[in-house]
Amino acid sequence: MSLLQVNNLGKSYNSETQVLKDVNFTVETGEFVSVIGPSGAGKSTLLRCINRMVEINEGKVIFNNSDVGSLKKKDLRKLRTDIGMVFQHYNLVPRLTVIENVLHGRFGYKTTLQGVLGRFSEEEKEQAFFLLQKLGIEEHAYKRCDQLSGGQQQRVGICRALIQDPKLILCDEPIASLDPNSSKVIMDHLKSITNELGITCLVNLHQVEVAQGYSDRIIGLRKGEIVFDGKSALLREEQINHIYGTERRELITV
């Protein structure tokens, strides 16, 4: 059984525009999959359907043998602990310290009271520091997040996702607000998460070259439909043009 199955998924926010149409794909454990496509193609919505941050209209999402769409509130919380999420704008609590933000990833495993009182076990704290060390931001552990650079904040975001001990990590444009150097650091970390820890990664990306360089497989989304699904090496110029339509232009020529 695959880790994630998406069957005939459809989603619309209002009656006029359908954001996702009949989306089908599967993701196996340990795969690094990129989703590419122009802005407004439905990449973010697709990702948020998987952990049901948006409600699913049609079709099914089956993660780890459970039907995401039909879960009750408590089971949904439990499912979300298995899925980490990394955001374009990091979505940290800026006024809190790095270590506090990382430990937020454990809330799904705690009772409400434990979470509110901030009771974390020694192992959890050690794990948090281990992760910070692994991503190279250990020395910032007690700094407030708004004092960190974008790349550093995104690494905090990754730590928060990893401490959940997830089976799948969803990354919504993780490098869209970062400079090329930080972008490379972040992508390298994500790649090593899949390779070393065996955690599956599903990454939304804007940059086709980055997707080709890092992922095992690429899914091309255009106007809510999958128009390409295959090994990165198979993605050729004509397919890219098909995904991006006529909108694709050479933006920067160095």
Added chain:
Amino acid sequence: MNEKAMRKSRWITTVFLIIIIGITYLSAMITKFNFIDGIATLPKALSWIFANLWITQETWERLPAILGKLNETIFMSIAATTLAAIISLFLGLMGSKTTKVNNVFSMLARLIASFSRNIPVVAWSLILLISFGQNSLTGFLALFVGTLGFLTRAFIESIDEASQSAVEALQATGATYAQIVNKAVIPQSLPQMLSWILFMIETNIRSATLVGILTGTGIGYTFDLYYKSLNYNAVALVTFTIVIAVIIIELISNRIRKVIL
């Protein structure tokens, strides 16, 4: 917006301006208000103020009594504001788009907020005066109700602005509602909320004077008493102490704001 629409919207501004000038002129005509006459009485009024509103030696003897009343007013304002702030926090959480539990509570919270805010504090004190009589509870309640509406509104905006993204992230980790509110929403919007509370304490001390005149409590009542017994020297002293108190409170809250923001 295209060029045509933009030109149209500029026209609308001009038309509105003309209408407002027209209305102003018309209302001045109807009420027989003459601007020139109004200005002309100014020197006379000023000379009356300088002649009568003067703090004399013997009025200083009344200072302890006045200060006692002033104290009462200040603490009443603080108590009304802080109690309203606690309830507003819950209403704000209910009313905010990011943290609402369901639409019914959200509507209810917004309804309470706009109801208590849209009736001016003066009207509240008169309404409450009839039902609760002349005591300091009435003044307290009048301030409380007005503050509740304003703070709920302000808190809803602070919460929405400060914590939307973090709330999304914590929902994605499987955190519960109480965890999200306590660990993301409140830490992030607390400085702004405190700033609003301080602002409201300042405002309430100012309006407590007016509410006091209407409900017969605190420094406002003292003001009213001296005023009606034609003791203008004492009125001057009361006014003076209020001004000093407001300035001091403002300085303190500015200092606190600088530290927390």
